Amino acid sequence: MVGALGRHLALAGFMGAGKTTVGTKVAELIHRPFVDLDAEIEARHGPIPELFEQSEPEFRRLEENVLAEALAGPDSVLALGGGAVLSPLNRERLKERAFTVHLEVDVDDAWERVRGSNRPLARSEHEFRRLYESRRSLYADTAEAAAVDPEGVLLAALGIRVGRGERPAVGTAALIADERVLELHPLEVDGETHHVPAGEAAKSLDVVERLLGELGLSREGTIVAFGGGSTTDVAGFVAATYLRGIAWIAVPTSLTGMVDAAIGGKTGINTAEGKNLAGSFHFPQAVVIDPDYLRTLPEEERRAGIAEVVKTGLLAGREVWSLPEDEMIRACAAFKAAVVLSDPYETKGRRAILNLGHTFAHALEAGSSYRVRHGDAVALGLLAALRLSGQATDDVEELLRPEPVEADLDAAWAALKRDKKGEGVFVLLEAPGKPVVTTVSDEDARAALSALIRQ
Numbered sequence: 001m002v003g004a005l006g007r008h009l010a011l012a013g014f015m016g017a018g019k020t021t022v023g024t025k026v027a028e029l030i031h032r033p034f035v036d037l038d039a040e041i042e043a044r045h046g047p048i049p050e051l052f053e054q055s056e057p058e059f060r061r062l063e064e065n066v067l068a069e070a071l072a073g074p075d076s077v078l079a080l081g082g083g084a085v086l087s088p089l090n091r092e093r094l095k096e097r098a099f100t101v102h103l104e105v106d107v108d109d110a111w112e113r114v115r116g117s118n119r120p121l122a123r124s125e126h127e128f129r130r131l132y133e134s135r136r137s138l139y140a141d142t143a144e145a146a147a148v149d150p151e152g153v154l155l156a157a158l159g160i161r162v163g164r165g166e167r168p169a170v171g172t173a174a175l176i177a178d179e180r181v182l183e184l185h186p187l188e189v190d191g192e193t194h195h196v197p198a199g200e201a202a203k204s205l206d207v208v209e210r211l212l213g214e215l216g217l218s219r220e221g222t223i224v225a226f227g228g229g230s231t232t233d234v235a236g237f238v239a240a241t242y243l244r245g246i247a248w249i250a251v252p253t254s255l256t257g258m259v260d261a262a263i264g265g266k267t268g269i270n271t272a273e274g275k276n277l278a279g280s281f282h283f284p285q286a287v288v289i290d291p292d293y294l295r296t297l298p299e300e301e302r303r304a305g306i307a308e309v310v311k312t313g314l315l316a317g318r319e320v321w322s323l324p325e326d327e328m329i330r331a332c333a334a335f336k337a338a339v340v341l342s343d344p345y346e347t348k349g350r351r352a353i354l355n356l357g358h359t360f361a362h363a364l365e366a367g368s369s370y371r372v373r374h375g376d377a378v379a380l381g382l383l384a385a386l387r388l389s390g391q392a393t394d395d396v397e398e399l400l401r402p403e404p405v406e407a408d409l410d411a412a413w414a415a416l417k418r419d420k421k422g423e424g425v426f427v428l429l430e431a432p433g434k435p436v437v438t439t440v441s442d443e444d445a446r447a448a449l450s451a452l453i454r455q
Ligand SMILES: NC(=O)c1ccc[n+]([C@@H]2O[C@H](COP(=O)([O-])OP(=O)(O)OC[C@H]3O[C@@H](n4cnc5c(N)ncnc54)[C@H](O)[C@@H]3O)[C@@H](O)[C@H]2O)c1
Pocket: 178, 180, 181, 184, 198, 199, 200, 203, 227, 228, 229, 230, 231, 233, 253, 254, 255, 256, 257, 260, 261, 262, 263, 264, 265, 266, 267, 268, 276, 293, 294, 295, 296, 297, 298, 301, 304
C-alpha cells in the first residue's frame, strides 16, 4: 500500500491541531468526501459536551460506531476526534482501512486555539497540558506519518519527504543510479548497485533488459532510483515488471524530478516510435527529496525544471517561483501530489491539467527532431496556452524568456494532432489557478503553434 492511495486518509491529533480546517482543505484538493467524526456524532446524538457529561464510555462507544461506519464508506478524508485513538478497536480499524497522519501542534498553540471553547477536556490549562503529554506518543504510534499543514498532509499521503539530508530508509535494496549523478553524489544502499547512462539514454528497452537480467533481488527487495526523471522513469518501470512488480523508492536529483517526474507513479521508457510509449503506473513507496543535490545541476537543466515550476504556479494560481528554493519544491511537489491523489490512474480526467503547455511542447520537440530542449519547449508551450486562454503572459516571459525556435511547422502540427489523437482538446486557463480542459479550433491551434516557430 502506498500512502492514502486506495484507502482513507485519516487525521489524528490533539484538540486544536486544526484537523477540521486542514482536513476540509485537503479533501477539497484531492476530491474526496470530508468526514468530521465529531460533527457526525453531534449531528446524530447531540452536543458532545452533554454526551460527555452523561457518560464518557458511552460517548467513546458512539465514536467507535461512527468511525466504523465512515471506514466502511467510500475513501474519504477523516478528521478523528482528539481521543479517538484511545480505543484499541479504533486503532486496529484505522490500520486496516486508512492511512493515518498525525497532525502535530505545539501545546501552547493548541491551548490558545481552544481555551474558552466548550470542549469538555479544555477547561483547565493544567489538565489540558497533562493530557497533551499523555496522548502525544499515542498519536505518533497510531499514525504512519506526521504533518503540520495541508501541504505536509498531501506529501505524506503519497509517501513524499522533502528535506535537506533526507535519505531513503530501506533494508536490502538495489540502487539504480544515473552514472554521472552517482559520481557526484555517492549514495550507498545495503545491496547491489546498477548504473544507467546519464539522462534520456537510460529510457530504453536495452537498458531495461540489462537491468532485469542483472537484478538479484527477491520479491521482498526494493529498488532505489537515484537520478533525474529519466532514471526514475526507467527504474520505476523495471520495478513494475521485475518479478511482476516489486517495491521502489524514488530519490530525484534534478529539479524536474523533484517537482514532477518522481511523483505520481507514471513510469516508462521510449521506443523507436516515440517518447514514453511503453510504461506502467507503479507508485513508489516513498519519494525522498533532498534539494541539496541541486547544487551540481547544470544551469540548463535547472531552467527546464523552472519551466515545470512555472507551470505548477499557473495551475495553482500561486507564485510558487518566488518562494525560497526548498519551499518552492515542497509546494510544487504537494500540488502534484494533490492532483495525482484526485485521479491516481488518470481515469477521471483530472490529471490531464498537468499537461498545461505540454501539447505544444511535444509538438515543437518532434517538429525539430528533438533539437529543441524540453525546458525551452515547455516555456513556449506555456506561452501558447496562455495566449489561447487570453491570459497575461508576463510571468512566463519574465521568468522563462521563451524565444521562437527552429522547427518544421508541418511536422510539429502533425505531431500535435497525433498527440491529441485528433480530439482538439487542450488545457487552458480561465484564470491563474483555474485550469480547464477544452477544445480549440484547428485554425487557432495551428496559428498559436506557428507563433512559436522562428519564421
Ligand atoms: N513520470 C513522469 O510523470 C514524468 C514527468 C515529467 C517528466 N518525466 C520524464 O523525465 C525526464 C526528464 O527529467 P530530467 O529533466 O530530470 O532529466 P534527466 O534525468 O534526463 O536528467 C537530465 C540531466 O541532468 C543530470 N543530472 C540530474 N541530476 C543531477 C545533479 N544533481 N547534478 C548534476 N547533474 C544532474 C543527468 O545526468 C542528465 O544529464 C524525461 O524523460 C521525461 O519524460 C516523467
